[in-house]
Amino acid sequence: MEFRCRLATASGQISEGVFTAESEAALRRELEEKGLYVLDLKSARPGLAALRRSGAGGRIKLHEFLVFNQELATLLKAGMPLVQSLDILRRNIPNPVFKGVLDDVYEKVRSGTALSDAFEAHPRHVTPIYTASLMAGERSGSLEQVLRRYVAYVQVLGAVRRKVVSALVYPAVLTLLSIGVVAIIVVRVVPQFNDFYAGFGAELPLATRMIVALSNGIRSQLPLLALLAVGAVFGGRWLLQQPAQRQRLDRVILQLPGLGGIARQFATSQLSRTLATLLGGGIPLVTALDVASRSVSNRHIAAQMTDITRQVREGQPLSTAMAAKGEFPDVSVKMVEVGEATGALQDMLNAIADFYDEDIETKLGRFLLLIEPVLLVVMGIVIAALLIALYLPVFQLSSALS
Template sequence: MPTFVYTGKTLGGEARKGELEAASLAAATAALRRQQILPSSVTPKKAGLSFEIKIPGLGKGIKTKDIVIFSRQFATMIDAGLPLVQCLDILASQQENAEFKRVLLDVKSSVEGGSTFADALRKHPKVFDDLYVNLIAAGEVGGILDTILNRLSGFLEKSEKLKGKIKSAMTYPAAVIVIAVLIVSGLLIWVVPIFQDMFSSMGQALPAPTQLVVAMSNALKSSWYIIIAVLVAAGVGLNRAYKTPWGRRIMDKAALKAPVLGDLIRKTAVARFTRTLGTMLSSGVPILEALEIVSKTAGNVIIEEAVMKARTSLSQGKTLAEPLLETKVFPGMVTQMIAVGESTGALDTMLTKIADFYEEEVDQAVEALTSLIEPMLMAFLGVAVGGLVIALYLPIFQVAGAASG
C-alpha cells in the first residue's frame, strides 16, 4: 500500500506532519480529515533505498485458516459493538502474517475512504472470493454482519475439513507409488548391472523375463534424461490442456465417470454445492445470484454447466429441482429433497441437511477407498519388486538345475 507524507494543522491551529498509508491520495486526505487534521499538502512518499525482497514460494501465503480466525474474531468484535474501522485496525495490528496484514490495512483504508466493507474486500479477489464478498454484502444490508461472519467461519471450516479428508486419502497411495518407483529404479540402475556382468560370464541364453529386466536397466541408464523429459512434457501438456475449455470438459467428464473415484468426486461436489447454496440463501443472497456464484465454486465444469442450466430454467419460472434432475448430474434423492424444500419454503434448511448427509457419505467413501487401495498397493509393490528379484535369479536357478542334472 502506498505511503503519503502530509503537513497540516488541527482544528485548534496546531501544526502537524507525518506519514500514513492509504490506497490513494483521496483516501489519505479523507483519513486526515477524519482525524480532524486540515492538510495543506499530501504527497506520495518517494521510494528511497529501502526495499523488500520477496521470493515466490518462500513467502507465508494467506491460508483459509487465517481467514477463518479473522472472521471469528471480527464477528466477536462487531457483536460487542466496536466500529468497523476500529475492528480492522485491531485485527491488522495483531496479524502475524505480513501479507494478510497488508490486505487488512488496505481494506481499512478503503472503508475509511467511503467504500462499503464488501466493496473493500472485493479489491482482493485472491483472498476473498465472490462467495465471501457477496455474503458480507448481504450481512451489511441486513444488519447481521456478525451472524454472517460466524456463518462464513463455519462454512470455511467444513470446506477445509472436507478437502483435508480427500487429500489424506490420496497421500498414502501417492507415497507408496513414489517409494515403489524409487526402489525399482534403484534396483535397475545399481543392482541389475552387477547381475548382468555375472550373466555374461555364464555364456548361456537368458530367460525372457531376465532379458526384459536387463533391457529396462540399459534403457534407464542410457536414456534416463529422455524419460524424465517425456514425463515432464506429458505433465505440462496435460496441465495446459486442462486450462483449455475442451480439455477441462473432457477431463472433468472422465473424472465423474471414473470407476472408483468418480463416485467420491460426485458426492464431494454435491456436498459442496448444497453447503454453499444453503449458506448463501440463509444469509439473504438472492437465489439467481447465489446459483451463479455456486457454479463458479463447483470445481468441475460439468457440474458448473448443470448449475447454470438450472439457473436459466429458474429465471424462466421453473423450480430448481426440475432442471437439476434433467441434467442427470445430481442424484435423485438430492433433487427430491430440494423439491420438498422449495414446496415448504425451507430450501436453505433442506440444503444444509443434504450437505450434512453427503459430507458423511464422503467420509465413508474415503474410508472405503482407503481400505480398498491399501491391499492393492501392497500387492503392486510386492509384484513389482518381487518380480524383478525373481527375474534376476532365474538364470542362477537354471545353472543350478543343469549342474544337478
C-alpha cells in the same frame, strides 16, 4: 481514481481520508463546495502501496483469515464500530501481505466504502463467497452473524477436504514406493546380474533377456526419459491451467468407476453447503447460485451450474433444472424439490451436504480397505516376477550341475 486528502473545517478541525473522483480538480471542487479546506491532496493508495512492497505474489493463510473474521465478529458483537474494529485488528497482523490488504480495506471503509466492496478489490486474496456474504450481512444488518456463519462454513468444508486428502495419501505413497523399488531393481540391480551371467557365455532364459533388454533401454535413454518426465509435469500443469482442458479432465474424473461417484458427491456437497450458507445470509437464490457455481472445485459441475442459474433466472425451479442436467445424484435432486415445496431450501441443502459428507467418509474407508491390500499384492507380484526372472539362470545352472 482515489485520492488521499487532508482537510480542515471552518472551525479548525483537521481530518484525513481517501476519496474517489474522476480527477483532482473535480475532487477539490466537490470538497470546497462542502465548505472544506483542502490542505493536502495526493493521488496515492498507501494500503496498496504497502501491499506491493510486501509482494503481491504472497498469500494469506486460511487460518489467519479465519482468526481475523472471528475476532472481527467478536468486536462487532461487543458493540464496537466497524472502522475502529478494523483499525484494531490490522495493527496485530504479522503477515505483511494480509496487513497490506487490511490497510487498504480500512482506508476504503473509513472513506465510506462498503466492507464488501473494499474486500472485493482484492480478488486474489478473498473469494466471491466471502464478499457476497459480507454484502448480505451489510444489507440485513447482521454482519456479525454472517461472519460466524462463513467461518463455520470454511471449517466444515476444510474438514471434509482434509479427510479426503488424508484418505488418499497412503495409497499414493504406497504407489510411489512401489515405482521406486521397481526402478532401483531395473536400473541398478539388473545390470550387475547381467555382468555376472555374461561370464558364463550361455544363453539366458527369455524372461531374463526381456528384463535385461528393458534395463539396457532405460539406462541408455535415461536423460531423454528424465527430460520427457519433466516436460510431462510442466505440460500437465499448463493444460490444467486451461479452463477447457480442466473442464474435460474433471468430466473424465466424474466418469471413473468408484472414484467418479465420490468426486460427484463431493462436488454436490460443496455446492449445497455453499448455497445454503449464502441463502442463510439473505442472498437471493439466483445470486447465490451464480456465486456458488464459481466456488465448486469441479469445473464440469461449475459449467453445468452456469446453465442451471440461467434457467432459474428465467423462472424454472432449481430441482427441475438440476434433474434436466443429469449430473447430480437423484437423492440430492429430490431433497431440493422437497425444500422448494416446503420453503425450507436452506435446511435441505445443509442436510444434503451432511448426508454426502458422511457417505464420502464411509466410501473412502471402504476404498482404503480394498486398495491397500490390492496395492500390496500387485507390488509383491511385480517385485517377485523381477526377482524370479533375474534368478532363473541360477536355478537352471543348479539343475544342470545336479
